[in-house]
Amino acid sequence: MTQMLLERKDISFREDELEFQQLQVLKENGEINHDWDPGLSDDKLRDIYSWMVKMRILDGRSIKLNRQGRLGFYAPMGGQEAAMIASIAALNRDDYALPSYRDVAVSLYHGLPLTSFFQGSRGEMGGSWPDVNVLPPQIIIAAQVTQCAGVAWGLKLKGEKKVAICYFGDGATSQGDFHEGLNFAAVHKVPAIFFCQNNLYAISVPLTKQTASDTLAQKAVAYGMPGVQVDGNDALAVYRAVHDAAERARRGEGPTLIEAVTYRHGPHTMAGDDPSRYRKEEELDEWQQRDPIHRLRTYLEKKGIWSDEDQQRVEEEMKQEISNAMDRLGAMGKSNVLEIFDLVYSETPEHLKEQRQELEQILKGGKS
Numbered sequence: 119m120t121q122m123l124l125e126r127k128d129i130s131f132r133e134d135e136l137e138f139q140q141l142q143v144l145k146e147n148g149e150i151n152h153d154w155d156p157g158l159s160d161d162k163l164r165d166i167y168s169w170m171v172k173m174r175i176l177d178g179r180s181i182k183l184n185r186q187g188r189l190g191f192y193a194p195m196g197g198q199e200a201a202m203i204a205s206i207a208a209l210n211r212d213d214y215a216l217p218s219y220r221d222v223a224v225s226l227y228h229g230l231p232l233t234s235f236f237q238g239s240r241g242e243m244g245g246s247w248p249d250v251n252v253l254p255p256q257i258i259i260a261a262q263v264t265q266c267a268g269v270a271w272g273l274k275l276k277g278e279k280k281v282a283i284c285y286f287g288d289g290a291t292s293q294g295d296f297h298e299g300l301n302f303a304a305v306h307k308v309p310a311i312f313f314c315q316n317n318l319y320a321i322s323v324p325l326t327k328q329t330a331s332d333t334l335a336q337k338a339v340a341y342g343m344p345g346v347q348v349d350g351n352d353a354l355a356v357y358r359a360v361h362d363a364a365e366r367a368r369r370g371e372g373p374t375l376i377e378a379v380t381y382r383h384g385p386h387t388m389a390g391d392d393p394s395r396y397r398k399e400e401e402l403d404e405w406q407q408r409d410p411i412h413r414l415r416t417y418l419e420k421k422g423i424w425s426d427e428d429q430q431r432v433e434e435e436m437k438q439e440i441s442n443a444m445d446r447l448g449a450m451g452k453s454n455v456l457e458i459f460d461l462v463y464s465e466t467p468e469h470l471k472e473q474r475q476e477l478e479q480i481l482k483g484g485k486s
């Protein structure tokens with residue numbers, strides 16, 4: 119009986135009726151799909167490309183600094199630069215970004231100083247940056263999805279024409295917070311953009327173990343919002359999708375889910391993950407051939423707006439920026455561990471005051 123009901127197309131809603139095509143604007147051979155070209159100025163293209171190059175350099179340097187014990191937590195972002203930079207570049211400086219631990223490039227492009235990223239990695243207090251609309255990187259998988267719905271709801275209640283974008287991975291789509299956040303956002307038509315970087319793995323768990331759906335984008339349909347899958351290694355497709363989602367949000371038409379299909383070149387984090395245990399070398403090779411930086415560079419060179427000298431200048435600039443930031447960090451000294459008690463409550467509760475005193479005693483070398 120059940121079988122018959124589910125076979126009736128007029129009653130049941132089936133996956134094969136959902137047709138999803140991945141949006142690609144800049145093809146791998148350098149050709150452009152003019153229908154969806156976001157029409158960026160030469161300056162904007164150079165800006166996006168330069169940032170992608172800089173972030174690749176920062177990625178390599180952060181991995182080395184971690185190995186030397188000079189940085190703490192680091193989740194490599196190499197391979198995902200187009201998804202990160204082109205998405206945030208499509209928004210305004212006063213829009214809100216809610217990144218995950220991996221999205222260092224998003225936070226920096228949106229205004230976070232490099233020293234602040236280094237401080238965070240070393241578990242130091244990063245200071246506060248009131249003019250930078252980036253929330254602290256979220257470690258709890260998918261918690262930023264509900265927070266993004268909340269931030270966007272706040273923007274709507276205040277009547278502001280800003281949007282909130284959150285970044286999460288394919289693994290996050292299995293969390294309850296993902297579903298709660300998307301549902302709430304769609305019901306209340308809030309100006310949110312849910313930006314999923316599908317890099318095919320959640321640590322060692324492949325996408326096939328994460329979902330039985332053909333795409334992650336199609337999950338949007340059930341919540342009543344548009345969902346679009348883009349080639350996440352194509353900066354122009356990413357830009358176009360986020361730009362259009364933001365326009366829609368600013369018009370008061372509600373949230374959008376974007377799935378950017380990409381690949382992380384490095385390990386999950388620097389805390390001992392060995393990707394060769396769960397993915398094949400050939401797979402990595404294949405994705406490295408589809409490098410997002412290489413693809414955009416070919417396009418810029420074809421347009422005659424990028425040269426070897428430009429490349430060298432940007433690379434040198436970034437190396438210098440990193441070295442300056444590390445010097446500043448060294449000069450700052452370590453933060454006081456007791457500060458962890460100060461920044462959660464406006465008035466510290468009694469039990470935390472006691473714990474603070476206890477720790478102070480321990481640090482002074484006395485017994486508690």
Ligand SMILES: Cc1ncc(C[n+]2csc(CCOP(=O)(O)OP(=O)(O)O)c2C)c(N)n1
Binds near residue numbers: 258290386
């Ligand atoms: C609620 C929660 N459960 C588990 C973890 C442990 N954890 C850290 S990263 C990660 C995988 C996340 O994968 P994905 O969402 O695809 O993002 P990616 O790391 O690939 O960017 C897990 C399970 C966590 N941080 N939070």
